[in-house]
Amino acid sequence: MIKQQNPHGGKLIDRTLSSENVREIISQTDKFQSMDVDIGIARDMENIANGLFSPLEGFLTREDYENVLSNKRLSNGIPWTIPIVLDISHEKASIIKSGDDVILRYEDRPIALLHVEEIYDLDKDAHAQQVFGTTDKSHPGVANTYRMEDNLVGGKIDLLQETPSPYxxxxxxxxxxxxxxxxxxxxxxxxxxxxxxxxxxxxxxxxxxxxxxxxxxxxxxxxxxxxxxxxxxxxxxxxxxxxxxxxxxxxxxxxxxxxxxxxxxxxxxxxxxxxxxxxxxxxxxxxxxxxxxxxxxxxxxxxxxxxxxxxxxxxxxxxxxxxxxxxxxxxxxxxxxxxxxxxxxxxxxxxxxxxxxxxxxxxxxxxxxxxxxxxxxxxxxxxx
Missing domain, CATH: 3.40.50.620 (HUPs)
Incomplete structure (x- = not known):
């Protein structure tokens, strides 16, 4: 008998919706606010939904984010070292609020539904120093940090469809x-x-x-x-x-x-x-x-x-x-x-x-x- 390795946190997360639920949401996308995301965020959502990032079920809320920066753990104590976050502009942050559901799009295709729990400020200096150990913009990760928008939005996601893999x-x-x-x-x-x-x-x-x-x-x-x-x-x-x-x-x-x-x-x-x-x-x-x-x-x-x-x-x-x-x-x-x-x-x-x-x-x-x-x-x- 092969004994399977336990997933991180004890459970393999699955945030993929049934085809019936996907069809229902996509038929009503005009009722939701929406945001465009790049391929990096799209892949993060797929990795959350398919369990690669277990125990995460979405983008980090403030308490988890701050714990990851300071303690390299989620707020419940489970080891986690890289913040998985979604950055948004001040303009977008001013029109969405906790409790909203937002369609996330990549190349104009709805790929996930974000259940907004919290919007909070991004301190780019602190993020760069804690995650990368430096604020030197010659470091590619630091350079990417300073290109981020000034707010982060946390909340669970449901995957509607995946972006095609080249492989x-x-x-x-x-x-x-x-x-x-x-x-x-x-x-x-x-x-x-x-x-x-x-x-x-x-x-x-x-x-x-x-x-x-x-x-x-x-x-x-x-x-x-x-x-x-x-x-x-x-x-x-x-x-x-x-x-x-x-x-x-x-x-x-x-x-x-x-x-x-x-x-x-x-x-x-x-x-x-x-x-x-x-x-x-x-x-x-x-x-x-x-x-x-x-x-x-x-x-x-x-x-x-x-x-x-x-x-x-x-x-x-x-x-x-x-x-x-x-x-x-x-x-x-x-x-x-x-x-x-x-x-x-x-x-x-x-x-x-x-x-x-x-x-x-x-x-x-x-x-x-x-x-x-x-x-x-x-x-x-x-x-x-």
């Missing part, structure tokens, strides 16, 4: 991944978060983690990223190639997490773990500078933050740095390799990127040639 084959919901893991007879599953194509260091981490569990769930973030990150289609094709050629098919699977990167470092590492717990994972890989950007976070800050959460309900697996040892003739790390650093070849994403940009394969001790070939067939594999 429906891999857009699995928690109910589907949990069923899949059960069908594959996996009791223990390790989740791997990524926004990059795989090099040999990533593969080594994945296989080391997989040695201790039943299955590996490779779960790339698909959505808005900063300029210079790899494109979503490149990441997916690279991982398809890696799994097909270098993993036992009954031990690894691929699914996507449709959201935007926030680059919140340690806080985002915990958030990523919670989401993978909701997918059904029992373990989660936390790498060096997880979800970091530039030099904003110490290299292992994302490891240290987990000491604050002995009640997280998912087991973090910490990995530091790996290298190719010319003396060992294999990938190694400091606990298993006795040799001098003179023999080390470190995995440099920057160096690999430089080679790929010039149309050259990274060396075979850094990246699988099949992966390099996937990347090189694209005229521009990077986000512009």
């Amino acid at each position: 429906p084959k891999y857009a699995l919901k928690p109910k589907e991944t949990r069923k899949l893991f059960q069908e594959m007879n996996w009791n223990t599953i390790v989740g791997f978060q990524t926004r990059n194509v795989p090099h040999l260091g990533h593969e080594y981490i994945q296989k080391t983690a997989l040695s201790n569990v039943d299955g590996l769930f490779i779960n790339p973030v698909i959505g808005k990223k900063k300029s210079g990150d790899f494109r979503d289609d490149v990441i997916l094709e690279a991982y398809e190639t890696l799994i097909e050629n270098y993993f036992p098919q009954e031990r690894a699977t691929l699914g996507i997490f449709q959201t935007e990167m926030r680059y919140a470092g340690p806080r985002e590492a915990v958030f990523h773990a919670i989401v993978r717990k909701n997918f059904g994972c029992t373990h989660f890989i936390v790498g060096r500078d997880h979800a970091g950007v530039g030099s904003f976070y110490p290299p292992f800050a994302a490891h240290e933050i987990f000491s604050e959460f002995d009640d997280l309900g998912i087991i973090p697996m910490f990995f530091k740095s790996f290298f190719y040892c010319k003396k060992c003739g294999s990938i190694a790390h400091s606990k298993i390799c006795p040799h001098s650093s003179d023999f080390y070849i470190h995995f440099s994403g920057t160096r690999m990127r430089e080679l790929l940009v010039t149309g050259k394969r990274p060396p075979a001790d850094s990246m699988r040639p099949e992966i390099a070939d996937v990347i090189l067939k694209y005229d521009n594999p990077f986000v512009e």
Whole structure:
């Protein structure tokens, strides 16, 4: 008997309406006020409705929001580190009130019904400092914060319809991944978060983690990223190639997490773990500078933050740095390799990127040639 991992908060949230209720609401949309949202907010609502963000049932109200900023927990004490909020303008805040139901639209399609509970001010300085640890606008998450409107609206949502996924084959919901893991007879599953194509260091981490569990769930973030990150289609094709050629098919699977990167470092590492717990994972890989950007976070800050959460309900697996040892003739790390650093070849994403940009394969001790070939067939594999 496969024992399912409990969702965060104990219950997998489902805020999707029946088709009959959806038809009724859409037939009366002219009776509701409405607001336009961007794709990031649309994906947040889908992730709430489908249980990826359990136990959230909507956008944070003030008490939960302030607790998340100050304590990294919801007001009921459940760990939560990234504020999931909806920002609105002063103009919109002046015409809606607590108790209103508001249609939220993306590209003029009604996608959710928001049950307004509360409208409150956004302190952008406090938000940036608490979530990202800085108010420096060169940090992409901070820059996004200062582009937000000045008010936040909290309340539960009901999903009317989803926005089409560009990769429906891999857009699995928690109910589907949990069923899949059960069908594959996996009791223990390790989740791997990524926004990059795989090099040999990533593969080594994945296989080391997989040695201790039943299955590996490779779960790339698909959505808005900063300029210079790899494109979503490149990441997916690279991982398809890696799994097909270098993993036992009954031990690894691929699914996507449709959201935007926030680059919140340690806080985002915990958030990523919670989401993978909701997918059904029992373990989660936390790498060096997880979800970091530039030099904003110490290299292992994302490891240290987990000491604050002995009640997280998912087991973090910490990995530091790996290298190719010319003396060992294999990938190694400091606990298993006795040799001098003179023999080390470190995995440099920057160096690999430089080679790929010039149309050259990274060396075979850094990246699988099949992966390099996937990347090189694209005229521009990077986000512009």
